Amino acid sequence: DAGVIQSPRHEVTEMGQEVTLRCKPISGHDYLFWYRQTMMRGLELLIYFNNNVPIDDSGMPEDRFSAKMPNASFSTLKIQPSEPRDSAVYFCASSLGTLAKNIQYFGAGTRLSVL
Amino acid sequence: GENVEQHPSTLSVQEGDSAVIKCTYSDSASNYFPWYKQELGKRPQLIIDIRSNVGEKKDQRIAVTLNKTAKHFSLHITETQPEDSAVYFCAASPTLHPSGGYQKVTFGTGTKLQVIP
Numbered sequence A: 001d002a003g004v005i006q007s008p009r010h011e012v013t014e015m016g017q018e019v020t021l022r023c024k025p026i027s028g029h030d031y032l033f034w035y036r037q038t039m040m041r042g043l044e045l046l047i048y049f050n051n052n053v054p055i056d057d058s059g060m061p062e063d064r065f066s067a068k069m070p071n072a073s074f075s076t077l078k079i080q081p082s083e084p085r086d087s088a089v090y091f092c093a094s095s096l097g098t099l100a101k102n103i104q105y106f107g108a109g110t111r112l113s114v115l
Numbered sequence B: 001g002e003n004v005e006q007h008p009s010t011l012s013v014q015e016g017d018s019a020v021i022k023c024t025y026s027d028s029a030s031n032y033f034p035w036y037k038q039e040l041g042k043r044p045q046l047i048i049d050i051r052s053n054v055g056e057k058k059d060q061r062i063a064v065t066l067n068k069t070a071k072h073f074s075l076h077i078t079e080t081q082p083e084d085s086a087v088y089f090c091a092a093s094p095t096l097h098p099s100g101g102y103q104k105v106t107f108g109t110g111t112k113l114q115v116i117p
Helices: none
Strands: A006-007 A009-013 A019-024 A029-038 A040-052 A053-056 A065-071 A074-077 A087-097 A112-114 B003-009 B010-014 B019-025 B034-040 B046-051 B056-059 B063-065 B072-077 B086-092 B111-116
Touching: A006 A087, A009 A019, A019 A087, A019 A112, A029 A074, A029 B003, A040 A065, A040 A074, A053 A065, A053 A074, A053 B003, A074 A087, B003 B086, B019 B086, B034 B063, B046 B056, B072 B086
Parallel strands: A009 A112, B010 B111
Antiparallel strands: A006 A019, A019 A074, A029 A040, A029 A087, A040 A053, A065 A074, A087 A112, B003 B019, B019 B072, B034 B046, B034 B086, B056 B063, B063 B072, B086 B111
């Protein structure tokens, strides 16, 4: 398996623009997580899905952020409108929730810069 | 919810010395404690984990200990090497809820380890 695949790897945009980050989880995994990583706040869980259904979005910072998972192999995180403080590395991770352990496999991340 | 605290935030050691990173957690229901390593510019990757029914686990140069009574757990790296330089994250999680629901993993704030050659 190729692992969790994220795109794009780098995104530079201007304040006010819409940004869409994409994630393909590991085939067969039934949990998908979106994280944001910054120097100040570390690794923050934004939202997670189980079987394509959002379970906990309490970490989504505000209404400008939205996430979808239309099918088991694809998820998006959208920021509209983007702001400079959204600049961070965004990670997607997936796991197989039926295991006794909650091992999460991370994608390579998307480095977002909002100018 | 769960709160995980991690110390120190930065740690510098000479090559060959040992490094210890400590974490505490708040939720007594947590029973799974993974450690992730993130090299510069890379993704976090699991390096070792421990369940609450085990007090210590070793894998070559790394070991984790767990004190469930005190709600703290530690990562020990012996004979450190330059390639151990990275940010290390501890985490805590209850495993699958009895009702079938998933309990999320809560990460610590990370420790930047620098091994000086």
